[in-house]
Structures are given as structure tokens and as C-alpha cells.
Amino acid sequence: MMNKVIRIGTRESQLAVWQATQVKDLLSQHGFAAELVYIKSEGDIDLKTPLYEMGVQGIFTRSLDIALLNNRIDIAVHSLKDVPTQLPKGIVTAAVLKRASYKDLLVYKSEKQVVPIAIGSEWEGEASSQDSPLATSHLPLTIATSSIRRKAQWLNRYPNHIIENLRGNVNTRLQKLADSHWNGAIFAAAGLERIGLRPAHSIELDWMLPAPAQGAIVVACRKDDQYAFEACHLFNDAHTALCTGIERDFLRALLGGCSTPISALASIADDTVHFEGNILSLDGKEKASIEKTVAINNSNNLGVIAAKELLQNGGQVIADQIQHAK
Ligand SMILES: NCc1[nH]cc(CCC(=O)O)c1CC(=O)O
Incomplete structure (x- = not known):
């Protein structure tokens, strides 16, 4: 049985492939052979059952869920924060990897203009905005993000700033920022650090609370696949699983x-x-x-x-x- 090759499904973005390769390496360290299977889009999938009947939800995870259920792959690797809190019927969590940075990160253009605001730790939004020199002395920044969580937290702290929409994978988003007039854009630190793309001109937003399970990678498998489950469960990180479980219960x-x-x-x-x-x-x-x-x-x-x-x-x-x- 040990010569069975575990098929790892991944999306094709650089970050997704990095994360899937991480799982492949972990499997290999534990003596399991594995290969990456690239899952392109939902369009090329032959499946009769309507998605809503299977409880498949998340836009980032759906095509991998379907590939799992169709037996085209044995495990799927996701950023846990992208996974709906309700897993599709027939799919279980085999492992949660040790969490990397959970923080949100601001990538900025001009240090002098942006960094004091990004740190801004001496005041808390509405509480003391009147007596904060920062609250009144700076021009409103234009910050890009498509995350409603990041937008709401930024505006809570800096109500007069402007939030612009920014979509795409991390590579595209960095390029869009470079080509724009924006002052900065917000990313998950883990995403940029994993693929070695965290720019020098970036700073962690210590006051911003992350998305539930941000920075954690999860491996999913079919419920009846004991071989894949046991192989992956060897590198389940109990503390990360506990913490992200609490965060997702909350959500x-x-x-x-x-x-x-x-x-x-x-x-x-x-x-x-x-x-x-x-x-x-x-x-x-x-x-x-x-x-x-x-x-x-x-x-x-x-x-x-x-x-x-x-x-x-x-x-x-x-x-x-x-x-x-x-
Ligand atoms: N929503 C996309 C997404 N899903 C996971 C990550 C990064 C890795 C992670 O947070 O675990 C990102 C990019 C980002 O939020 O900037």
C-alpha cells in the first residue's frame, strides 16, 4: 500500500502551488509518494449533481471539492480562511498545518507618508480621534483591498480615507498596486512571505484583527479514504487546529x-x-x-x-x- 501515489489537487496560482508543494514535501518526509494535479476551473468538470445539493459553497475551494468527490485527486490543499465553515458532504479535514504569520500587511509606496498612519497605535479610532495629532494632521490615504473585513477595519480607524477595490491573486495585486496612484494595499503576510514576494516597503498592521484561520493551510480528503487521512494526519498541528477551529466556530x-x-x-x-x-x-x-x-x-x-x-x-x-x- 505504501507505493500508492497520493494525488494532491491544487489551483494554479503561485501561492496555491507553493502550499501544495509544502504538503507534498511533508508527505515525502513521512515516506509517502505524492504528485501535484492542477485543477483549472469549474468549467471542465463533468458532474451531474447540482452543487447546492452537495453543499459545495466556497468560490476558491469548489473546483477542488468536486475533483475530490469525483476521485480525480486524493487530497486538496487550501488556505483555511478560504474554506467555508461547512465542508461539503463526504469531505473531511485530514490535517491543519502549523500556522505561519496570521497578520495583515500593508504594502505602501511612500514610507514617510504612510508608515506613521499604518502604525498609528497611540489612538483607537473613534475613542480619541479628536486629540490625536495623526487623525487630523494627515491627508486621507487611498488604500486598496477587496476584503470587506480589511475595508471595514481600516475605515473604522480612519473614517476619512478612501478604499479602492483590488482583485486577483497576490502577484496580480502587487502589480496593480505598482501601476496605480494608490498609497498602499493590504495583503495577508503569509501569502506574500510564502512565495518570497514580501516587499521591503511593507509593514504589519498590528491593530488589525485577521480573518478566521488566516495564515493556516488545510488538507482535505474524502471521508472514506483512510489511507490519505492517516498519511496527512501525521503532520496535523494540534495547536493550530484548535485555534483555527475556535475561530471558525465563532464565524x-x-x-x-x-x-x-x-x-x-x-x-x-x-x-x-x-x-x-x-x-x-x-x-x-x-x-x-x-x-x-x-x-x-x-x-x-x-x-x-x-x-x-x-x-x-x-x-x-x-x-x-x-x-x-x-
Ligand atoms: N483571499 C485570498 C487569500 N487566501 C489566502 C491568502 C493568503 C494566505 C493565508 O491567509 O493563509 C490570500 C491572500 C490574501 O488574503 O492576501
């Missing part, structure tokens, strides 16, 4: 898979889990936050409990607003 309990400015970060220190989460209105004007620390062996329901508390403390109003706007 699911708040608004299911809907596209909403929801952020979450769980981290482990000694024997405790620290959790921070928030939900913002689309324009960034409204914000509700939650923070909790519990013992690690008491953290099972932390995501759901934090979501419930957040809903009771201003989160529900914001969630309703967003549902209404749809």
Missing part, C-alpha cells in the same frame, strides 16, 4: 458562510487560550468586539460562547444591519 455561530466583516484570532500561551473577535458594519462605523481567556482544556466551545456574547453586546444589531443590506 459560523455569527453568520454562517455569509460575507461579513468578521475577524477572529485565537492563540495559545502556556495552558490558556486567548481569543479576540469582532464584527463591523460594512462602512466601518459600527464595531463590536469580544475578548476571552480560558484554560486550554476548557476551550471546546470557546468560539460559540464568544459569538453568543458578542451578539448580546452589540453584535446582533450589526449582523442584522448587514443581513438587511443584502
